[in-house]
Amino acid sequence: MTSTASSRQRVAVIGLGGIGGAAAGALTHAGRHDVIACGRRPLERMRVDLPDESVEVAMTVLTDPADASPVDWVLLTTKAQDTDGAGAWLRALCGPDTTVAVMQNGIDHAERIASYAGGAEALPVIVYYNGERIADDHVRMRHISDADIALPDTDTAQAFIDLLEGTPIQAVRAPDFTARQWQKLLINIVVNPVTALTRQRQGVLQREDIQTLTTALLEEAAAVAEAEGAGLPASVAADTQRLVLTFPHDAGSSMYFDALAGRRLEAEALTGAVVRAGARHGIPTPMNGAMLALLRALSDGMGT
Ligand SMILES: NC(=O)c1ccc[n+]([C@@H]2O[C@H](COP(=O)([O-])OP(=O)(O)OC[C@H]3O[C@@H](n4cnc5c(N)ncnc54)[C@H](OP(=O)(O)O)[C@@H]3O)[C@@H](O)[C@H]2O)c1
Structure with missing residues (x-):
């Protein structure tokens, strides 16, 4: 040290x-x-x-x-x-x-x-x-x-x-550092990919069809977080879904702005982290896996 x-x-x-x-x-x-x-x-x-x-x-x-x-x-x-x-x-x-x-x-x-x-x-x-x-x-x-x-x-x-x-x-x-990391990751695997892929600000999260998608993303990630020993409450997926719906509709996200600017995306560190941890624990993450494939394709098409 x-x-x-x-x-x-x-x-x-x-x-x-x-x-x-x-x-x-x-x-x-x-x-x-x-x-x-x-x-x-x-x-x-x-x-x-x-x-x-x-x-x-x-x-x-x-x-x-x-x-x-x-x-x-x-x-x-x-x-x-x-x-x-x-x-x-x-x-x-x-x-x-x-x-x-x-x-x-x-x-x-x-x-x-x-x-x-x-x-x-x-x-x-x-x-x-x-x-x-x-x-x-x-x-x-x-x-x-x-x-x-x-x-x-x-x-x-x-x-x-x-x-x-x-x-x-x-x-x-x-002392609850791992819990905080996963809490933040759960928000990030919803807000960033959805806004970047749709090229719409956070108001898009209010759509019913998008809420069906984000609920599925969060439930997968919550199961992985539990296997990682994050110690989050059983209600964390629903709590996170409710929380992101309170975010300002006109707010962008880091990945949204990177997508608009043609920069590569922070996909592996966010959605990729859930998919990799799921694989480590034998927990299927098909919805996050699908998002990761789309994000990779989008990111690989970017210049920098
Ligand atoms: N900004 C926020 O409010 C916020 C909040 C929470 C978490 N974060 C996280 O914090 C991290 C940093 O985010 P940020 O918003 O500060 O990103 P950013 O504004 O895009 O800044 C990243 C900087 O890194 C530089 N850089 C990239 N490759 C480099 C290299 N090879 N050598 C030297 N510099 C290099 C970029 O230089 P160029 O100018 O040349 O591109 C840019 O100045 C990310 O993981 C983000 O998710 C950000």
Whole structure:
């Protein structure tokens, strides 16, 4: 595990989108650590709209992994499907004492980075805050719930919480981390695929025929979650269905916006995770399997 975060640490943030831009900007503004960002374009300054203030920060941005060397902390904030593309950054930035905070959706965080991160430890992070890239040099962070991120209940998680001190990113150690991961995954395997495949905002979830589909997706996923030991209530599928119907009709979703922009989709980390876990436990997931086939076909037809 990375040593105490009360000392000055070397931090690298891979990806400067909504989540990474906000994290890199907040950490740089707090000024307690040496922060570099790893991006695909040079950038010298960034405006960061934090929940209580808008700040402009001078950034140190690398664009070539050959210029990087091992750091204490890596924050991996690309979309999950871009993890392979970020592999060269992980190889350059990870040493035996590095911890990689994987700030991505899904449940397979450690497996996703294992082949790139050498002996580095993976810290899975559930991201709750809203991060929006307004321009290449402008991001906005908004609190969505009491906690901005949830972490496993471990010493490594505490070191990450210490690292974030002085930033507005509120983190909790969650003894029910697996339950939270699955709770979020259940929402994500409904809202993201349906909006991306129909190219319609979340109002589409109100349709009766779509509700029949989403109920089936959720019931399959709930059975898999139970086999994974998530410890969710028996009513979780119905509860999630009711919850997503309360979401604003005009809201999009991350996968919806990626589909509209012609970007590859976070399908394997979301729907794919349910299908893979179902296969591990011998639980059939035909409806999620069908969604995954459609998402793969759509994603493979995208440019980036
Ligand atoms: N945004 C949210 O509110 C939110 C909330 C909860 C969870 N999440 C999850 O958080 C994760 C990050 O989402 P996001 O919304 O921040 O995504 P995003 O806005 O699309 O940002 C991803 C960033 O990664 C960069 N990137 C991709 N490949 C790279 C590479 N090889 N080297 C360097 N940078 C690379 C992209 O660069 P380019 O600019 O060059 O494309 C982009 O800046 C996802 O798993 C998402 O599902 C997001």
